Amino acid sequence: MKKLFSWMIFAVAAIYGASYLLHRFPVTTQASPTERAEPQAAEPKPPEAADAAKAVTMVGPLADYMQGDKSSSSSSGESAKPAVAWTPHAGDIVGDSPTGTGGVILHKTFAVATTVKFLFEIPAHATNPQLRGNYRSFLKPAGDATADGDPNVEFLLMNQQQYADFARGHQADVVYFVQSSHSQQVNVGLSPTYDKPAQYCLVFRNRSSDAGKKIVQADFSVDF
Numbered sequence: 719m720k721k722l723f724s725w726m727i728f729a730v731a732a733i734y735g736a737s738y739l740l741h742r743f744p745v746t747t748q749a750s751p752t753e754r755a756e757p758q759a760a761e762p763k764p765p766e767a768a769d770a771a772k773a774v775t776m777v778g779p780l781a782d783y784m785q786g787d788k789s790s791s792s793s794s795g796e797s798a799k800p801a802v803a804w805t806p807h808a809g810d811i812v813g814d815s816p817t818g819t820g821g822v823i824l825h826k827t828f829a830v831a832t833t834v835k836f837l838f839e840i841p842a843h844a845t846n847p848q849l850r851g852n853y854r855s856f857l858k859p860a861g862d863a864t865a866d867g868d869p870n871v872e873f874l875l876m877n878q879q880q881y882a883d884f885a886r887g888h889q890a891d892v893v894y895f896v897q898s899s900h901s902q903q904v905n906v907g908l909s910p911t912y913d914k915p916a917q918y919c920l921v922f923r924n925r926s927s928d929a930g931k932k933i934v935q936a937d938f939s940v941d942f
Contacts, residue, residue, distance in 0.1 A: 820941040824851070824920060829858065829931040830871055835881070836920040840911050844942040847908040849875065851938030853922070855900045858931050870898040871932055874921040875906060881919040893918070898925075904938070 823838040840847045855871045875894035876884060883890035894906045908918070924932050 820847075820939060822937075822939045824936050824938040827933065827935045830855070830922050830924045830934055831931045832924055834922045834934075838918055838920070838940065840908060840916045840918065840940065841942070842911050842913055842915050844908075844911045846910070846942070848941045849894075849904065849906045849908060849918075849938065850941065851936065852903045853901075853934055853936040853938075855922075855935075856933045858933050868926040869900040869932060870926065871900070871934060872896060872898055872921075872923040872925060873902060873904070874923065875904075876919050876921065878917040878919070881921070884921070908940075 824836050828834060853871075853873065855869050857867045857869045873894075873896040874884075874892050876890065876892050880890045880892060893908070894904070896902050896904075909916070920936075920938065922934055922936070926932070
């Protein structure tokens with residue numbers, strides 16, 4: 719009985735001693751390496767800070783120019799495309815208009831058996847050339863439009879290409895045409911000449927079945 723009582727006293731003393739040591743010297747636990755390496759969660763940034771962190775994009779002519787240089791540098795290894803030559807149109811060539819330099823191109827009395835032609839030229843840069851004039855035709859030798867027979871003649875105005883076709887006997891277009899008359903007023907606007915002059919031709923044609931020539935009095939001038 720004494721032996722059991724001694725063991726109980728020893729056990730109580732041991733428990734009391736262990737409790738005193740734990741209270742006097744508390745045990746501290748060390749964090750594992752994984753726990754020490756884990757970073758703390760970052761605090762969320764306000765919207766103003768997020769907008770400020772975005773990259774600034776430049777716009778405008780300078781930015782376009784710099785972007786073009788970057789594109790050229792990045793494609794420097796590629797083969798360059800050949801440049802296309804620019805051919806100017808006649809209307810792109812500007813020059814002084816020869817205003818006020820027109821004049822008489824035909825002032826004459828002549829005989830027409832079949833066909834008579836008169837060439838004239840419109841200078842370059844004529845913006846609004848005008849052909850004006852008149853003619854009268856008579857029978858020969860009376861020289862009178864009231865004499866017996868047909869005093870009428872045809873009048874044709876042609877450009878250079880049209881007259882070339884006409885001279886070869888081809889059916890050609892004309893700028894102006896009077897089918898048959900012994901007295902006629904003419905007022906015709908011609909095309910602008912831009913950077914090159916243009917040649918025209920006045921043609922008087924006798925297609926009457928009456929024998930002999932016809933006399934024509936003609937007065938024509940051009941204005942620019």
